[in-house]
Amino acid sequence: MECLWCNAPNVEESEKKDCYWIMPDGKRSIKVLQVPALNCPNCGIYVSDSMNQKVDESLSIYDVSEYPDEFTYEQLLQAPVKKLFNWK
Numbered sequence: 001m002e003c004l005w006c007n008a009p010n011v012e013e014s015e016k017k018d019c020y021w022i023m024p025d026g027k028r029s030i031k032v033l034q035v036p037a038l039n040c041p042n043c044g045i046y047v048s049d050s051m052n053q054k055v056d057e058s059l060s061i062y063d064v065s066e067y068p069d070e071f072t073y074e075q076l077l078q079a080p081v082k083k084l085f086n087w088k
Contacts, residue, residue: 003040004048015039017047024060031070 001011017037022029032055037047047055055076062079064071 001038003038003043005046006040006042008040008042010041012039015045017045019047019055021055021059023064024056029069030059030064030067032076033070033072035073 001013002009003011013036015037016034018031018033019035020029020031035047035055036051037045039045055073058076058079061081062076063082064076064079067075067079
């Protein structure tokens with residue numbers, strides 16, 4: 001695989017990175033631990049655009065309001081889905 005930034009060969013997909021995100025409502029920042037990332041020999045470890053989008057979408061879909069300000073990517077994916085409508 002090539003690096004998305006510098007096109008260097010031999011980019012590895014097995015790295016994990018701890019990253020900060022701002023919640024979709026803009027009221028809270030959180031740290032997501034162990035996000036799947038890429039390791040480029042020239043650029044270092046970074047999160048791909050597609051993974052960044054997956055985390056953004058997950059933060060919109062899953063209810064992490066009861067989570068502390070730090071949690072793992074796996075915990076994010078296991079969070080309950082937000083209840084957007086109150087059905088009677």
